[in-house]
Amino acid sequence: MDIINNSNYQITLGSASSRRKELLEMTGIKFDVNSIPVNEDFPNTLKSKEIAEHIVINKSKPFRNIVKDNQIIITADTLVWFQEKCWGKPKDKIEAKNMLKIFAGQNHQVITSVGFLTSSSFEILTESTKVKYKDLTEKEINYYVDTVNPIDKAGSYGIQDWIGMIGVEVINGSYTSVLGLPVPQVTNKILKIINENL
Numbered sequence: 001m002d003i004i005n006n007s008n009y010q011i012t013l014g015s016a017s018s019r020r021k022e023l024l025e026m027t028g029i030k031f032d033v034n035s036i037p038v039n040e041d042f043p044n045t046l047k048s049k050e051i052a053e054h055i056v057i058n059k060s061k062p063f064r065n066i067v068k069d070n071q072i073i074i075t076a077d078t079l080v081w082f083q084e085k086c087w088g089k090p091k092d093k094i095e096a097k098n099m100l101k102i103f104a105g106q107n108h109q110v111i112t113s114v115g116f117l118t119s120s121s122f123e124i125l126t127e128s129t130k131v132k133y134k135d136l137t138e139k140e141i142n143y144y145v146d147t148v149n150p151i152d153k154a155g156s157y158g159i160q161d162w163i164g165m166i167g168v169e170v171i172n173g174s175y176t177s178v179l180g181l182p183v184p185q186v187t188n189k190i191l192k193i194i195n196e197n198l
Contacts, residue, residue, distance in 0.1 A: 001028040001187065007194050014063055014075040014117075019158075023181045024074075029190070036062040040077070042086075049126045051086050052077045052113035056124055060115045064122075072193055073117040078180045080155030081128075082108035087155050096145045096156035100163070103155070104136040107170075110155070112177040116189055118197075125189055127182040129173030131159070136167055 004011065005028070013024055016035035024031055038061070042054045059075035067073055080087040082103065090096040113126040144163040150156050157163050159171075159178045176183040 004187075004190055004194060005030050008070050009190075009194050010068065010071045011190065012063075012071060012073045014059060014073045017076070017180055019179055020076060020181045023176060023179060023183055024186075027183060027187055029187070034063075034073075038062060047084070048081050048109070049111050049113065049128060051081075052079050052111045053124050053126060056113040056115040057122075060117045060122060063117055067117055067119050069119050070197075071118065072190060073115075074186065075115040075117070076112060076181055078110065078112040078154050078177075080108055080110055082106070082155075089154055090151050090156045092151060093145050093149065096150055097141050099156040100133075100136060100141045100145070101138070103133050103157075104141075105133065107132045108155070110159075110173075110178045112174075112180060112182055114181065114186055114189075116193060118193060121193075123189070123193075125182070125185055127174045127177040127185060129171060129175070129177050131168060131178060132170040133167045134169050136163075140166065 011029055011031035013031050013033045038058050040055050042051050046054055055077040056075050063073045087099060090099055107130055110129045110131055113124055116123045148161055159168060174182040
Protein backbone atom coordinates (compact mmCIF):
# COMPACT_ATOMS: atom_id res chain seq x y z
CA MET A 1 0.00 0.00 0.00
CA ASP A 2 3.05 2.25 -0.35
CA ILE A 3 1.55 3.89 -3.44
CA ILE A 4 -1.40 5.07 -1.37
CA ASN A 5 0.62 6.06 1.70
CA ASN A 6 3.23 7.90 -0.37
CA SER A 7 0.64 9.80 -2.37
CA ASN A 8 -0.58 13.22 -1.31
CA TYR A 9 -4.06 11.80 -0.66
CA GLN A 10 -5.65 11.76 2.77
CA ILE A 11 -7.83 8.71 3.32
CA THR A 12 -10.72 9.17 5.75
CA LEU A 13 -13.02 6.42 6.97
CA GLY A 14 -16.42 7.99 7.53
CA SER A 15 -17.69 5.20 9.73
CA ALA A 16 -17.98 4.51 13.45
CA SER A 17 -17.70 0.75 12.84
CA SER A 18 -14.79 -0.77 14.76
CA ARG A 19 -14.89 -3.75 12.39
CA ARG A 20 -14.42 -1.56 9.29
CA LYS A 21 -11.62 0.34 11.02
CA GLU A 22 -9.91 -2.95 11.88
CA LEU A 23 -10.27 -4.26 8.31
CA LEU A 24 -8.79 -1.09 6.80
CA GLU A 25 -5.95 -1.08 9.34
CA MET A 26 -5.03 -4.62 8.26
CA THR A 27 -4.25 -3.33 4.75
CA GLY A 28 -1.50 -1.06 6.06
CA ILE A 29 -3.19 2.02 4.59
CA LYS A 30 -2.80 5.14 6.71
CA PHE A 31 -6.15 6.78 7.38
CA ASP A 32 -8.10 8.83 9.89
CA VAL A 33 -11.66 8.33 11.12
CA ASN A 34 -14.43 10.91 11.08
CA SER A 35 -17.92 9.58 11.65
CA ILE A 36 -20.99 11.79 11.33
CA PRO A 37 -24.25 10.05 12.36
CA VAL A 38 -27.10 10.17 9.82
CA ASN A 39 -30.65 8.89 9.52
CA GLU A 40 -30.50 5.38 8.01
CA ASP A 41 -34.18 5.15 7.06
CA PHE A 42 -35.01 4.37 3.43
CA PRO A 43 -38.10 4.40 1.20
CA ASN A 44 -39.92 1.06 1.30
CA THR A 45 -39.99 1.03 -2.51
CA LEU A 46 -36.24 0.26 -2.55
CA LYS A 47 -35.00 -3.31 -2.77
CA SER A 48 -31.75 -5.19 -2.22
CA LYS A 49 -28.64 -3.19 -3.14
CA GLU A 50 -30.73 -0.06 -3.77
CA ILE A 51 -31.18 0.19 0.00
CA ALA A 52 -27.49 -0.07 0.84
CA GLU A 53 -26.59 2.43 -1.89
CA HIS A 54 -29.28 4.86 -0.71
CA ILE A 55 -27.90 4.75 2.84
CA VAL A 56 -24.31 5.17 1.63
CA ILE A 57 -25.34 8.27 -0.32
CA ASN A 58 -26.96 9.67 2.83
CA LYS A 59 -23.86 8.85 4.87
CA SER A 60 -21.69 10.80 2.41
CA LYS A 61 -23.86 13.94 2.39
CA PRO A 62 -22.54 15.54 5.63
CA PHE A 63 -19.02 15.32 4.20
CA ARG A 64 -19.76 16.99 0.87
CA ASN A 65 -19.17 20.51 2.14
CA ILE A 66 -16.02 19.64 4.09
CA VAL A 67 -14.17 17.23 1.77
CA LYS A 68 -10.77 18.65 0.88
CA ASP A 69 -8.75 18.45 -2.29
CA ASN A 70 -6.72 15.23 -2.36
CA GLN A 71 -8.99 13.57 0.18
CA ILE A 72 -10.98 10.35 -0.23
CA ILE A 73 -13.80 9.86 2.28
CA ILE A 74 -15.09 6.30 2.52
CA THR A 75 -18.60 5.52 3.77
CA ALA A 76 -20.23 2.10 3.90
CA ASP A 77 -23.38 0.18 4.74
CA THR A 78 -24.03 -3.54 5.15
CA LEU A 79 -27.39 -5.29 5.16
CA VAL A 80 -28.88 -8.75 4.87
CA TRP A 81 -31.40 -9.39 2.07
CA PHE A 82 -33.62 -12.45 2.44
CA GLN A 83 -37.15 -13.33 1.31
CA GLU A 84 -37.46 -9.97 -0.47
CA LYS A 85 -36.86 -8.16 2.81
CA CYS A 86 -34.06 -6.11 4.36
CA TRP A 87 -32.89 -7.53 7.66
CA GLY A 88 -31.01 -4.95 9.68
CA LYS A 89 -29.88 -4.98 13.29
CA PRO A 90 -32.26 -6.70 15.72
CA LYS A 91 -34.02 -4.66 18.39
CA ASP A 92 -33.30 -7.19 21.13
CA LYS A 93 -32.16 -10.76 21.85
CA ILE A 94 -35.59 -12.21 21.10
CA GLU A 95 -35.60 -10.71 17.60
CA ALA A 96 -31.98 -11.83 17.10
CA LYS A 97 -32.89 -15.44 17.92
CA ASN A 98 -35.91 -15.33 15.62
CA MET A 99 -33.81 -14.00 12.73
CA LEU A 100 -31.27 -16.79 13.09
CA LYS A 101 -34.04 -19.39 13.20
CA ILE A 102 -35.39 -18.01 9.92
CA PHE A 103 -31.94 -18.00 8.26
CA ALA A 104 -31.09 -21.55 9.38
CA GLY A 105 -30.73 -23.93 6.45
CA GLN A 106 -31.32 -21.13 3.95
CA ASN A 107 -29.32 -18.94 1.57
CA HIS A 108 -29.34 -15.21 2.18
CA GLN A 109 -27.45 -12.29 0.65
CA VAL A 110 -25.15 -9.95 2.52
CA ILE A 111 -24.85 -6.68 0.63
CA THR A 112 -22.19 -4.07 1.36
CA SER A 113 -22.09 -0.75 -0.50
CA VAL A 114 -19.09 1.55 -0.21
CA GLY A 115 -19.02 5.22 -1.21
CA PHE A 116 -15.90 7.10 -2.29
CA LEU A 117 -16.21 10.86 -2.01
CA THR A 118 -13.62 13.27 -3.36
CA SER A 119 -13.79 17.01 -3.97
CA SER A 120 -14.76 16.32 -7.59
CA SER A 121 -16.64 13.01 -7.62
CA PHE A 122 -18.68 10.41 -5.76
CA GLU A 123 -18.68 6.72 -6.70
CA ILE A 124 -20.27 3.64 -5.15
CA LEU A 125 -19.19 0.01 -5.37
CA THR A 126 -21.48 -2.76 -4.15
CA GLU A 127 -20.68 -6.37 -3.33
CA SER A 128 -23.31 -9.06 -2.84
CA THR A 129 -22.28 -12.29 -1.12
CA LYS A 130 -24.41 -15.42 -0.74
CA VAL A 131 -24.21 -17.06 2.69
CA LYS A 132 -25.77 -20.39 3.67
CA TYR A 133 -26.16 -21.56 7.24
CA LYS A 134 -26.64 -25.16 8.27
CA ASP A 135 -29.82 -26.11 10.13
CA LEU A 136 -28.90 -24.39 13.37
CA THR A 137 -30.34 -25.92 16.52
CA GLU A 138 -32.23 -23.83 19.04
CA LYS A 139 -29.51 -24.59 21.58
CA GLU A 140 -26.81 -23.24 19.25
CA ILE A 141 -28.80 -20.10 18.50
CA ASN A 142 -29.55 -19.45 22.17
CA TYR A 143 -25.92 -20.01 23.17
CA TYR A 144 -24.66 -17.57 20.53
CA VAL A 145 -27.16 -14.80 21.19
CA ASP A 146 -26.86 -15.07 24.97
CA THR A 147 -23.04 -15.17 24.82
CA VAL A 148 -22.30 -12.62 22.10
CA ASN A 149 -25.52 -10.53 22.14
CA PRO A 150 -25.27 -9.55 18.44
CA ILE A 151 -27.82 -6.72 18.48
CA ASP A 152 -25.33 -4.38 16.79
CA LYS A 153 -24.95 -6.69 13.78
CA ALA A 154 -27.02 -6.74 10.58
CA GLY A 155 -28.87 -10.03 10.37
CA SER A 156 -28.08 -10.77 14.04
CA TYR A 157 -24.70 -12.37 13.43
CA GLY A 158 -21.04 -11.77 12.74
CA ILE A 159 -19.59 -14.34 10.36
CA GLN A 160 -16.29 -14.10 12.24
CA ASP A 161 -18.04 -15.10 15.49
CA TRP A 162 -18.60 -18.58 16.91
CA ILE A 163 -21.90 -18.92 15.02
CA GLY A 164 -20.11 -18.35 11.71
CA MET A 165 -17.41 -20.86 12.55
CA ILE A 166 -19.84 -23.65 13.38
CA GLY A 167 -22.76 -22.65 11.19
CA VAL A 168 -21.79 -21.23 7.80
CA GLU A 169 -21.68 -24.08 5.27
CA VAL A 170 -21.23 -22.10 2.03
CA ILE A 171 -20.12 -18.60 1.14
CA ASN A 172 -20.16 -17.38 -2.45
CA GLY A 173 -18.57 -13.96 -2.85
CA SER A 174 -16.46 -11.63 -0.74
CA TYR A 175 -15.81 -12.75 2.84
CA THR A 176 -14.58 -9.31 3.93
CA SER A 177 -17.74 -7.78 2.47
CA VAL A 178 -19.76 -9.89 4.91
CA LEU A 179 -17.56 -8.49 7.67
CA GLY A 180 -18.51 -4.99 6.52
CA LEU A 181 -15.91 -3.86 3.98
CA PRO A 182 -14.89 -5.64 0.73
CA VAL A 183 -11.20 -4.96 1.26
CA PRO A 184 -9.66 -5.94 -2.14
CA GLN A 185 -12.30 -3.96 -4.04
CA VAL A 186 -11.88 -0.95 -1.73
CA THR A 187 -8.09 -0.83 -2.03
CA ASN A 188 -8.33 -1.21 -5.81
CA LYS A 189 -10.80 1.70 -5.99
CA ILE A 190 -8.56 3.92 -3.85
CA LEU A 191 -5.60 3.15 -6.13
CA LYS A 192 -7.73 3.85 -9.22
CA ILE A 193 -8.82 7.25 -7.88
CA ILE A 194 -5.23 8.21 -7.02
CA ASN A 195 -3.83 7.02 -10.38
CA GLU A 196 -6.53 8.86 -12.32
CA ASN A 197 -5.56 12.08 -10.59
CA LEU A 198 -1.77 11.88 -10.84
